[in-house]
Amino acid sequence: MSNNEKPGILPDRYGLGAAGMPYTSLSDYRPIPPNATGSLFLPDRLEKGYHVEELNDGVFYLTSGAYDCMFIATGNGVVAVDAPPLLGDNILRGIAEVTDEPVTHAIYSHWHADHIGAAGVFGQDVTVFAHEYTREMLERWPDMGRKNGIPLPTETISTSQSIAINGVTIDLDYKGVNHAPGNIFIYTPKQKVLAAIDIISPGWSAFKHCDASENIRGWAEAHDWILEYDFDAVVSGHVNRWGTREDALASRDYTWDIIDFAKQAFDEVDDFELVERIGFSNGWVLWEDYFNDMTNYVTKQTLTKTTDNGQTWAARLAGADVMTKYHAYSILEALRLEWGLLSKFERTITGD
Structure with missing residues (x-):
């Protein structure tokens, strides 16, 4: 039996031979270590399609089991950090599960659609913080932004800035190009929770080609930037647990x-x-x-x-x-x- 005829491996349906990409199956690779599955098989995630848990003092982790984000309940409004399409409306369901506060603010880590493509669920009246490059990209390609209902950033930063929303301090740090130009780190110093998106994947190797990063050297350096923070939990955007x-x-x-x-x-x-x-x-x-x-x-x-x-x-x-x-x-x-x-x-x- 040829490799393309092995059970679990797709045949060379396009007849590309060496010009195409090879197909593989689960049996070609190691089993996933049990500690890497995180929320994937938790009963609530299997039932609802998402899992939400409090990390510390009003900062919450929300995951689909493949993509994740975080949000902050300030006592007078929720600050949402990113909005992956694979969570979609489950973002609002997850928030409503732990608080009746409305989403009043959002923070975009960077401009890639797989992390902010569902931000339209927050409505168009939210205050949105992002790097100026993120706004530039969303304006330059409207299909990435307004046409899809993604609210444009209303407040932009160029380097680093601390903001206070209803008494909760959030540090927005841009240390230079990494995974993408404009990719910022979002840190709550009191709660010691960090969102550093598309750099690490806790318990896993990152996705292929250094998580599809636009600058590989900056992406590598960003690992050291993460470790400069005093954090108890890091939300990474992938895969199925916080780090x-x-x-x-x-x-x-x-x-x-x-x-x-x-x-x-x-x-x-x-x-x-x-x-x-x-x-x-x-x-x-x-x-x-x-x-x-x-x-x-x-x-x-x-x-x-x-x-x-x-x-x-x-x-x-x-x-x-x-x-x-x-x-x-x-x-x-x-x-x-x-x-x-x-x-x-x-x-x-x-x-x-």
């Missing part, structure tokens, strides 16, 4: 292991036999094989490393065996574009 400082440390160490192994690959992998085998007639084939070989080197080193708790990353972070190759590829490319480094292969060709 701890231990989760943030693990994600940072995993990320920097990939970076270190990628730098190592730049110095050690040359693969000049590829030139002899492939030649230069189709440079993309040569480049694909070279980068794929370096990606496999980095993936192997990362997944088999014994980490500080005695586990490998493959065993420690759910989905690491699925996603590490994508992170490795993106980081290898970022070493060229955002770190300004050349691989051994390139240095030899150019004589550097």
